[in-house]
Amino acid sequence: xxxxxxxxxxxxxxxxxxxxxxxxxxxxxxxxxxxxxxxxxxxxxxxxxxxxxxxxxxxxxxxxxxxxxxxxxxxxxxxxxxxxxxxxxxxxxxxxxxxxxxxxxxxxxxxxxxxxxxxxxxxxxxxxxxxxxxxxxxxxxxxxxxxxxxxxxxxxxxxxxxxxxxxxxxxxxxxxxxxxxxxxxxxxxxxxxxxxxxxxxxxxxxxxxxxxxxxxxxxxxxxxxxxxxxxxxxx
Amino acid sequence: xxxxxxxxxxxxxxxxxxxxxxxxxxxxxxxxxxxxxxxxxxxxxxxxxxxxxxxxxxxxxxxxxxxxxxxxxxxxxxxxxxxxxxxxxxxxxxxxxxxxxxxxxxxxxxxxxxxxxxxxxxxxxxxxxxxxxxxxxxxxxxxxxxxxxxxxxxxxxxxxxxxxxxxxxxxxxxxxxxxxx
Numbered sequence: 001x002x003x004x005x006x007x008x009x010x011x012x013x014x015x016x017x018x019x020x021x022x023x024x025x026x027x028x029x030x031x032x033x034x035x036x037x038x039x040x041x042x043x044x045x046x047x048x049x050x051x052x053x054x055x056x057x058x059x060x061x062x063x064x065x066x067x068x069x070x071x072x073x074x075x076x077x078x079x080x081x082x083x084x085x086x087x088x089x090x091x092x093x094x095x096x097x098x099x100x101x102x103x104x105x106x107x108x109x110x111x112x113x114x115x116x117x118x119x120x121x122x123x124x125x126x127x128x129x130x131x132x133x134x135x136x137x138x139x140x141x142x143x144x145x146x147x148x149x150x151x152x153x154x155x156x157x158x159x160x161x162x163x164x165x166x167x168x169x170x171x172x173x174x175x176x177x178x179x180x181x182x183x184x185x186x187x188x189x190x191x192x193x194x195x196x197x198x199x200x201x202x203x204x205x206x207x208x209x210x211x212x213x214x215x216x217x218x219x220x221x222x223x224x225x226x227x228x229x230x231x232x233x234x235x
Numbered sequence: 236x237x238x239x240x241x242x243x244x245x246x247x248x249x250x251x252x253x254x255x256x257x258x259x260x261x262x263x264x265x266x267x268x269x270x271x272x273x274x275x276x277x278x279x280x281x282x283x284x285x286x287x288x289x290x291x292x293x294x295x296x297x298x299x300x301x302x303x304x305x306x307x308x309x310x311x312x313x314x315x316x317x318x319x320x321x322x323x324x325x326x327x328x329x330x331x332x333x334x335x336x337x338x339x340x341x342x343x344x345x346x347x348x349x350x351x352x353x354x355x356x357x358x359x360x361x362x363x364x365x366x367x368x369x370x371x372x373x374x375x376x377x378x379x380x381x382x383x384x385x386x387x388x389x390x391x392x393x394x395x396x397x398x399x400x401x402x403x404x405x406x407x408x409x410x411x412x413x414x415x416x
Binding site: 020025026027028029030031033035040049051055057068069070071072120144145146163164167168169174177178179181182183184185186187188189196198 | 294300301302303307308309312313319320331
């Protein structure tokens with residue numbers, strides 16, 4: 001139970017005494033955990049994590065992205081093929097994005113997407129045996145911030161851990177940067193971050209802050225952001 | 236189809252003739268094939284095995300980090316860089332806060348069963364109050380010993396709403412006086 005959480009596991013290790021939710025008597029197994037009959041095994045090397053009430057997963061460093069249904073990712077359009085676009089998302093295979101899966105798109109009214117564009121999209125099909133499929137609309141048919149990302153900015157590649165870290169509600173990096181600088185960002189779960197600041201200097205500063213903060217604690221991040229803001233202001 | 240009908244219409248006597256023997260064989264073959272086909276239709280596709288018992292799944296597999304770690308939505312904007320995105324962010328945050336508030340409330344909340352239980356006992360108490368009052372009213376009328384009226388004095392103001400209070404009090408006092416003197 002508690003003694004397992006926070007310790008290192010290697011692929012194939014057995015995990016026992018998982019805590020189930022009191023209400024539903026169920027356990028949620030996240031990435032890196034595999035069920036084989038009644039046994040729970042690990043399939044990735046890493047640290048076992050737990051979140052109330054019943055969620056377990058393996059926290060492992062990983063650079064190769066594996067598509068997961070529902071994940072929002074940043075992709076690059078590589079090809080137009082009839083009624084779909086091919087999008088490189090950094091996975092083993094490129095994903096498809098139907099042109100109809102944009103907000104307000106119809107058969108006649110095609111979205112304006114060119115080869116080389118960056119799209120922020122969500123996986124609607126992500127199966128290990130099938131080609132992944134992306135959409136740029138949510139379940140209500142609205143774009144919800146997804147779609148082609150235009151007007152400059154910079155696309156930065158980082159590890160998937162880093163992305164998870166900056167999207168964590170407890171992490172202060174983007175919030176603190178947002179207090180000092182005017183910028184816009186799109187963070188894809190596939191380890192790509194697009195940032196657009198007010199000018200190129202600020203964009204570079206934000207990307208640098210992202211790049212160095214991977215192994216920082218919240219306090220270190222705060223002091224780093226403060227230094228950054230000071231130097232940008234010219235002190 | 237038309238051939239079939241033809242053969243079916245041939246009479247027995249005709250079929251017994253020597254030159255019809257070949258078509259007799261064919262008709263029989265057709266009949267057999269039909270029967271076999273019927274057998275296949277019914278049982279062919281069902282495996283004769285005992286029913287698999289569906290075990291209740293204790294584990295749910297969730298391949299996404301977003302749900303496991305409760306990650307934020309990746310599209311963000313700060314200081315009014317993209318107002319559309321900021322609207323979405325605000326909506327997402329409000330939703331999360333609402334969820335968190337609900338979660339914390341659920342811990343301190345009185346659950347439905349407890350509420351129902353409490354209300355059912357409360358109904359009993361209130362009902363008792365009312366019956367007491369009526370009972371006491373009639374009792375106060377009948378009873379003529381010392382402590383009855385005292386109790387009435389103490390309790391009546393609590394139980395009664397404003398209008399009937401003075402009349403009952405007066406009544407009680409009226410009854411009191413002759414007894415004391």
